[in-house]
Amino acid sequence: MNAGRRGLLVICLVVAVTALGGMTLLADPVDAQSESPLLQQIDLETDTVRIGIDLHEDGSATWTIEFWSALETDDRTAAFESLQDDIQANPANFTGSFADSINGTVDAARASTGREMTASNFTVATERQTLGREYGVVSYSFEWTGFARVEGEKLHAGDAIEGLYLDDGTRLLVSWPAEYEPQSVTPEPDDRRDTAVIWQGANTEFVDGEPRVVVAPAGIGLGPIAGVLGILVVLAGLGGWLYRRRSTATTTDSADGTPTPNADATATKSAAASTTDAADAPEETDDTAELESTESAETDQSSETESADSEPDTSLLSNEEQVMQLLEANGGRMKQQTAVEELDWTDAKTSKVVSGMREAGTIESFRIGRENVLTTPEDDLGEINE
Numbered sequence: 001m002n003a004g005r006r007g008l009l010v011i012c013l014v015v016a017v018t019a020l021g022g023m024t025l026l027a028d029p030v031d032a033q034s035e036s037p038l039l040q041q042i043d044l045e046t047d048t049v050r051i052g053i054d055l056h057e058d059g060s061a062t063w064t065i066e067f068w069s070a071l072e073t074d075d076r077t078a079a080f081e082s083l084q085d086d087i088q089a090n091p092a093n094f095t096g097s098f099a100d101s102i103n104g105t106v107d108a109a110r111a112s113t114g115r116e117m118t119a120s121n122f123t124v125a126t127e128r129q130t131l132g133r134e135y136g137v138v139s140y141s142f143e144w145t146g147f148a149r150v151e152g153e154k155l156h157a158g159d160a161i162e163g164l165y166l167d168d169g170t171r172l173l174v175s176w177p178a179e180y181e182p183q184s185v186t187p188e189p190d191d192r193r194d195t196a197v198i199w200q201g202a203n204t205e206f207v208d209g210e211p212r213v214v215v216a217p218a219g220i221g222l223g224p225i226a227g228v229l230g231i232l233v234v235l236a237g238l239g240g241w242l243y244r245r246r247s248t249a250t251t252t253d254s255a256d257g258t259p260t261p262n263a264d265a266t267a268t269k270s271a272a273a274s275t276t277d278a279a280d281a282p283e284e285t286d287d288t289a290e291l292e293s294t295e296s297a298e299t300d301q302s303s304e305t306e307s308a309d310s311e312p313d314t315s316l317l318s319n320e321e322q323v324m325q326l327l328e329a330n331g332g333r334m335k336q337q338t339a340v341e342e343l344d345w346t347d348a349k350t351s352k353v354v355s356g357m358r359e360a361g362t363i364e365s366f367r368i369g370r371e372n373v374l375t376t377p378e379d380d381l382g383e384i385n386e
Contacts, residue, residue: 044069044079044138049170053147055155055215057177061147063102067138068129080136084126087138095122098140106144109160117146117160154183158212166201173198176215183214319353320362327363327374336365336372 044067052064071077087094099122110117121143129135148157157174166172175196176182182197187210189197197213199206317325326342327334340350354374357363365374 044083044136045076047135047169049167050173051166051170052173052175053157055148055157055174055176055213057155058145059148059150059155060143060145061157062141063144064139064141066140069136069138071128071134071136077136080126083138084136087124087126091124094124095140098122098124099142102142110146112162113149113159115146115149115160117144119144154214154216155180156212156214158186158210161211162206162209164206164211166199166204166206168202170201171198172201172204172211174211174213176213179217180215181218183216184212185214186210186212319349320357323353323357323374324362324376327376332376334374336374339374 046067046069048068050064050066050068052062052066054062054064056062069076069080071080099119102119102122106117106119119142121141123141125139125141127137127139129137144160147160148155149159150156155176164172173196175193178195180195185192185197187199187204187206190200190203191198199211322343323339326339330338336350336354339345339354340347343350345353354363354365354372358365361377363374364377365372367373
């Protein structure tokens with residue numbers, strides 16, 4: 001029996017349980033006198049073996065084992081075509097023995113991991129592939145439920161095949177759903193892809209606890225926390241802006257002589273207090289009246305000073321707040337050029353600030369001729385009075 005034929009038969013049929021309770025697909029030569037029925041059926045030299053494990057969200061996996069034979073001689077081509085005809089004529093002859101071997105492997109993994117596992121949907125197929133040269137490919141596949149351990153939204157794969165042996169011509173590929181991303185991979189793979197890792201038998205020897213692949217939906221970890229913090233920052237900024245806007249409006253009302261909120265209640269409370277004080281106070285003298293008159297004048301002067309100082313310092317406002325303050329001062333609508341002139345900004349800076357506010361929904365804009373007009377969101381867009 002040639003080495004290529006042994007490689008095909010061994011990986012399909014020979015399963016052994018390691019001392020650690022894991023599963024090993026042996027690559028040592030198999031006795032040519034083996035009584036396995038598949039040994040009597042397949043005679044094909046193989047160059048490489050590709051094992052693919054495609055993980056699913058529920059912890060199951062689709063396994064594919066492919067045997068690649070370079071059809072570089074007439075004998076190889078004839079052997080592959082003969083095997084292809086036999087498989088197409090009666091695939092059950094080939095999947096039966098393969099299923100028995102895999103079921104033994106799954107039983108050993110169930111005992112080792114303590115998880116419920118089953119293998120099902122065994123298939124076999126053949127095809128030709130051209131990768132620089134032509135290959136004949138024999139593919140076995142099956143579904144392994146319970147292959148990976150599911151922990152929350154994470155998948156932990158590898159304990160069911162701990163200590164898997166790969167010979168020099170064998171490649172192992174483990175893939176996962178597109179919306180997942182790797183959390184950890186042990187040992188370091190020989191190749192990484194967007195949704196898969198690959199180990200080459202010529203470079204890899206799995207030891208206790210290997211291979212291990214842990215994947216989770218993208219964004220698990222600090223992603224959601226960062227998103228929540230970002231939302232909180234935006235809300236805090238919006239709340240601060242609304243507070244300043246309300247404070248500015250209240251100050252403006254006071255300057256116009258309009259009573260500020262709670263002014264009536266304050267006046268009533270002050271009047272009541274004055275009445276009580278008057279009832280209890282001794283009769284005023286002329287000196288007392290003059291002193292109170294002086295203090296009243298100083299109080300009025302202080303109030304005027306405080307009212308003047310209550311106007312917000314524009315140096316303490318952000319660029320966006322300055323634009324909003326100017327927009328409100330212009331009745332909720334103004335030309336963008338007005339911001340350039342009043343705030344003493346460049347056209348480029350003004351355009352950048354306005355663009356950011358428009359994207360944030362703070363303001364709206366439209367064009368009249370060559371002029372860009374800014375409005376508050378609640379203002380109906382229309383033509384501006386020139």
